[in-house]
Amino acid sequence: MATYQINVNGQQREVNVHPSTPLLWVLREDLKMTGTKYGCGISACGACTVHLGGIATRSCIVPISHVGDRPIVTIEGISQDVVGRAVQEAWVEEDVVQCGYCQSGQIMSAVALLKHTPKPTEKNIEESMGGNLCRCGTYPRIRAAIKSAAMQVTKGGA
């Protein structure tokens, strides 16, 4: 076991865990932040996506010992960000969610896309969201919500 100081959603947190513990389980089990989901455990589905140092990251395969001092943003903190807020609102407007299990990961990837590419093309959306799986098949609504959020973001100058 080892003690780690990590910055989650702007707050400094201390956890005492084994160095090999994936970030996902530190968030869910030690910090009780269950918005980030466990899907496949092998970085293949995207349900566990968080932002680590500003990069959309699969938290299920990143050991806590690899996190360092990079800030972590989870679904619980994404609304603090202008783009994050716009995406969440678009998700509600477009009624994207069906079962909802994958949606926190979908939103984290969508925010990463729009922060880098405020006016994404269809190809940009397909490529950036291609690693986030949804068994309910909400892909058309996800796509619509991203376009809606993009309009909101660019209109607001975010």
Added chain:
Amino acid sequence: MPKIRAGLLVSAIVVAFALASGSFRGAGAEETPSTAQGLAAWGQVYSVLTHPRCINCHTATDYPQQGDDRRRHVANVVRGPEGKGVPGLNCAGCHQETNADSTGVPGGHNWHLAPLEMRWQDINDRPLSSAAVCRQLTDRSRNHNLDGPGLLKHHEEEPLVKWAWSPGRRPDGTMRTLPPMSHDEFVAATRRWVEAGTPCPK
């Protein structure tokens, strides 16, 4: 005295001739490798470059490959404009600065795909021929303008090149396979090839 002077003169001539012909080198110096020796060394270099640890990221495809069977990378990962993936699916979103052996994800500094102009395979996933890879590697318009010493330095020091000899564990805990020779041997082979003038097979 005249005999001594004549003797010194003869000795000086012999030494000068030996130096000029290269037969009077120090014990540690080596001959410049011949073209044939250079080509043999290149063969060793080529065997490393076309190993899955190297060629999986020197693809001709719009995506990286993985594993010894060189299958398409999981999660629909794509190359992206800079060979580092795309915003929602960036290489660094999984591949950290070092290997994560507990989860089986390889890592290294600045994890990325080699540019398409440095591909070492065709579009059907077959490795390019030894001659084709050699020509490409020595084409300064396609190798970041590296000359022979630059290529040697790249093979000797580039973190992602060196990673191939410390590739870590697979998700099932077994070790990833290594290139067919040690890094030291790879560097030595590159050095011989460079010293021979980077000859390429016909």
